[in-house]
Amino acid sequence: MGSDAPFHLARIESLNQALQMGIFPVKVHPSLAYSYGYGVGIFYPDFFIYLPAVLRMAGCSLEVSYKIYIFILLLELFVSMYFCVRKKTGEIYPALAAGTLYLFSYPVIDGIFKSFTLAQTQALVFLPLALMGMVLFVEKDEFPWMLGIGFTGLIYSHALSTAIALVLCFVLLVFQLPKWIGKKKKWFYLMTAVAGVSGITVSYWGPMLEQMKAQSYRVSQPWTHVSENVLALHSAFGKSGVGIVILLLSCLAICAFVWNRPCKSWSGAGYFIGGIFLILLTTNQGFWKTFEKAFDILQFPGRLMGAASVLLIFAFAVIFAKNRSCAKWKNLSLGCVLVLSMFGGFFYWKSNEMPVRENWDNRNICEEIAGIGAGEEWLPAVTTRENLQQPGIVVSNSGKSYTGEFQGRELVVRLKKEDAPYQLPLVWYKGYHAETEDGSAGEINRRGSDGLVELTNIAENEAVVRIWYLGTPFQRICYIINVCAVGVVLLISFTVRRRRRVMAQ
Secondary structure, eight states: OOOTTHHHHHHHHHHHHHHHHTSSOOSSTTTTTTTTBBTHHHSSSOOHHHHHHHHHHOOHHHHHHHHHHHHHHHHHHHHHHHHHHHHOOOOOOHHHHHHHHHHHHHHHHHHTTTSSHHHHHHHHHHHHHHHHHHHHHHHSOOOOHHHHHHHHHHHTEEEEEEEHHHHHHHHHHHHHHHTTTTOOOHHHHHHHHHHHHHHHHHHHHHHHHHHHHHOOOOGGGGGOOGGGOOOOHHHOOOOSSSOOHHHHHHHHHHHHHHHHHHSOOOHHHHHHHHHHHHHHHHHHHHHHHHHHHHHHHGGOOOOGGGHHHHHHHHHHHHHHHHHHHGGHHHHHHHHHHHHHHHHHHHHHHHHHHOOOOOOOOGSSSHSSOOOOOSTTTBBBTTTGGGGGOOOTTEEESSSEEEEEEEEEEEEEEEEGGOOOOOEEEEEEETTTEETTTTOOEEEEEEOOOOEEEEEEOOOOSEEEEEEEOOOHHHHHHHHHHHHHHHHHHHHHHHHHHHHHHHHHH
16 A cells, blocks of 8 residues: 555556446546546556556456556566666676666665555656667667657656656767767657657647646646655665665775776766766755746656666666676676665565555445545646535536436436536546537536536537547547557568668578
8 A cells, every 4th residue: 555556546447447438548537536537548648557457357356457567567677677788788697687676676666565656667667778778879870769669668657757867868968969969860860769759659748738738737736845855865875765785786886997997987987976966966955946846846856766776777787797807706796786686675675564455446446536646636726626526416507406327438417408507527628528319519618617517508408418528639630640650660660670681681
């Protein structure tokens, strides 16, 4: 039972329910917000939690579906870091050590076993790919496939982690700019990668921007400020940091960098400096206070610890791989790293044990828990929980109440034209549609007083009206662009691979 457990479990369960209603893709989860519908799928990418939702549809319990997803997520975390370090160093031992360190790092253990920050932990799979992808792109004259995959995964995982990765990659780019500022081929590759990632992910960020333009949300009135959540120095280097093992090994590696005569790895030193800087930044209240308006959406500076752990692991692995003086001791060193990593992770896990709640499936999670999160960020700015207390009740302009019935994704209710407008028990997001039995469309608007859906007019004097979230024309355009972009990327990938095979022969 981590702090975000109810929210993310409700996302999975409500996604399962929406899919069973025949809704795909799911932008508004109809069963959340006490059945008023919550547009969490518009602002929080659901891409990766379709897996546990489909497992629920297949008959697995919510708990089992979640655990299968987490097991796969842990494998992804290890493989991601292993692949990045192997690609950079060309060696197996540093890659194995880095993957194990990452798997048992405090941000990973905390995200899965304590805080339940599901989307942020999913983003940790792609953060190493994005950062190492930028490093390799700067160093080599190759198309940045890894960079593109990293940012595609980040965008479909967690928006804030994407922003953090974007800033770090920009810094890497600026530091290396003199080396390739005049290379037009590299600029072409970079712009092509940006266009490709934008096209593949437009079905997420396009509708999100459309909705944010349509109205203001509670996220603009933050429930907590970033300057209130800075870490104490001992916490940043301790239980709220990257983990004592990663800190110890990266510090030993930087000592080896200073004293080792041959094969110095300046990139390893750069990763170390970057990681320590991010850790110290989480403790600097003055910085966050000064730039609070710009960074308030981050909420917790501790979110930077994931990026810090990636950089410090890179530092250790790269310097470890470059250190030729202890080549015969690498097997033993790797064994020590594995043991230390697992011991450190297990110690952190046991010292921060959370209470366990049994039988998540023996209740209707979407009714008991609104599924709108502690901050309620994606409700309209004027909407509060008090506005969501009469599910299924339609109220006319004259004060008459009508009881509607939820039939799958639709709210069905018999209404009279003379009593319009009607307040509907639905949270307004752009894209709601109303229709009578003869196919006539009703006029849908947003109530300014509470942010709920308002049915302004119906064509018939008395009719059964069906109201559901249909989506917008712009959303459908984004889906088409998304599919076309995926098709183009696959075609280019196939063509490049085929050309390489021909050249090899």
